[in-house]
Amino acid sequence: MNQREKEQYLREYSILKSKGKPFFPYAVAKDSLMAVVVMVVIVLMALFLGAELGPKADPTTTTYVPRPEWYFFFLFEVLRIIKPAMLTPVAAIGVPTICIILLILLPFYDRGAERRPERRPIATTAGILTILTMGYLTYMGAAAGSPNEIDVEVGAQYEPGKLVAAQAGCLACHKIGHNGNDGPGPELTDIANKLPKAAILRTLENPTAPMPSYADMDTERKQELVDFLAQLRGEEQGPPPE
Known part of the structure; x- marks a missing residue:
């Protein structure tokens, strides 16, 4: 000034x-x-x-998919669409931190005397775009529901099983490609190279702790899940084990 x-x-x-x-x-x-x-x-x-009350809390379950409060839905949606997983810290920590720093430094780099929005086109446009973006991401995060996508390429006949694996909470303890977590369960990216289809089914119905049993899952959905897992061979596309 x-x-x-x-x-x-x-x-x-x-x-x-x-x-x-x-x-x-x-x-x-x-x-x-x-x-x-x-x-x-x-x-x-x-x-x-x-x-908004959910079912009674069960500390032993590994299939529960936590949901943030509504005012975090926009960040929840950003984390959902960020690929690959190694960029997740950038979206979760980096972007909000940069925005906060810019707000703190606002009095130092915006020294204009004008206060009317129509005379500050850059600031006004940036504010409107930010509000619209956060509103859109909040809506998408609220409407998304439970995770329903695993980013691996499979044949069309295995798509139903991939959806079951995502909705059943498998990614909470297992990793498939770059999706999911590194534990406590083993990686499933190449599970078909280690277990035949029958063994995968037995593991789902009678697993070792802390994995929950899927014996009560609908028969059709369970078979779709088994078919999906039984074709996961990672980069090696050799025949499945006998």
Whole structure:
């Protein structure tokens, strides 16, 4: 802000101060009224919508898919679409950190005297795009439901089994390609090179702890899951073991 802008600011400030109203009681009354409106809305939502309650917590399950609160849905969706998995820390930590740093440094790199949105096209456009992007990602994260995608190429006949594997929570303990976790279960990327189809079925129905049993799973879905797992051979596409 140069000397001319400072003088203009001081003149406008003195005019506004002479015509303005004191903070108390005018601003206090407006803030109090808005606080009451917000409280009424929250109480009405609690009375008519209620809390989003899930089933009773089971600390032994490995198939439960946790969901964040709604105000984290946008970040949840970013993590979903980021591929490969090694870039996940960039989305989860790097991007929010950069945004926070930019906000903290805003007074130092935005030294313009203008405050009207139409006279600040870059800042206004950036703000609108940020709000629209976060709104879209929040909507997509809310509508996505449980994870339903495993990023590996399989034949069309194995797509139903791939969907079952994603929805059954297999990625919570296993890794398939670059999807999922490195434990506590073994990697399944090349499970067909180690176990025949019958052994995979027996493992699903009678596993060792802490893996849950899938004996009660619908027969058709279980067979689709077995078929999908039985064709996972990693980069080696040799015949399955006898």
